[in-house]
Amino acid sequence: MKFEKGYSPIRAYSNTKVANILFTRHLARRLRDTNIQVFSLHPGVVQSSLGRNLSFAHSLVSMLLGVLCKKTNEGAQTTVYCALEAKQDDEHHYFSDCAVGYTSKLARDERAAKKLWNLSEKMVGLQ
Template identity: 40%
Template sequence: MKLDLASLDSVRSFCKAFLSAEPRLDILINNAAVLWFWHPMLIIGKFYFNKISSPAESISDTLQSYCDSKLCNILFARELANRLQGTGVTCYSVHPGTVHTSLGRNMPSWIKAFIIPFGWLFLRTSTDGAQTSIYCAIQEGIEMYSGRYFDNCQVREVQPQARDDAVAKKLWEASERMTGLAS
């Protein structure tokens, strides 16, 4: 089955095909990673080009967009957990760490010159980066932490704005309207 997350039509087609082929979904790991500082157009949230006139503003806006998108991920998981309470279905927001992948293949050469020699100091392998996602998917006894944020296979406390249930609900409702799924 083909899925392009940038296209709602593709998502709808995928869901329809999946639901007709499979009786249930046991584990879903949403992981759309981007390297924000050299490919800002991939970021969902505040758009990069709102202050294109200044390179400094563009970098600042891109960083803010990246941070906003991560905040939205945490809030979305929180609201989804609230909506699924009592169903036996759990969800978690997970930080895999900074993982060495092929996403950097198109980065500018000046960044590669810095990252390649020193990357081994701070970049995780794909296997290491997957551990917290796997932990949340299969670990028994963490159901009480549904909707919470995990890093290095542990629940971590997030900033107050990422714990705001009213904002999480508004984000959910806005997402429903934007996708045409509002009830």
């Protein structure tokens, strides 16, 4: 998850999503013997004003894609589902469209999750 070949917005976005899943996976492991559940999720492509400061070309693409995007209340459904109904087990921490979502092999790597956790602790001075 490094940028040896330079910065790529898509690669950066993908890496943050994998890191979110890995972090959640390790947090769930640490909280296993409690009644606390943790989830990571994908709300879908949601219409929002996040792209309001993008270039004209990006704005045009956003407008065209807006027809295919979820409304904000639709995008919130998986978050609501996780808060009210989802059940976590040792394998299922990631949800999409109110169901267990597919994760890459990297996002299921326990060693990578532990490594990210340790690095995070070190970066915020908790180690």
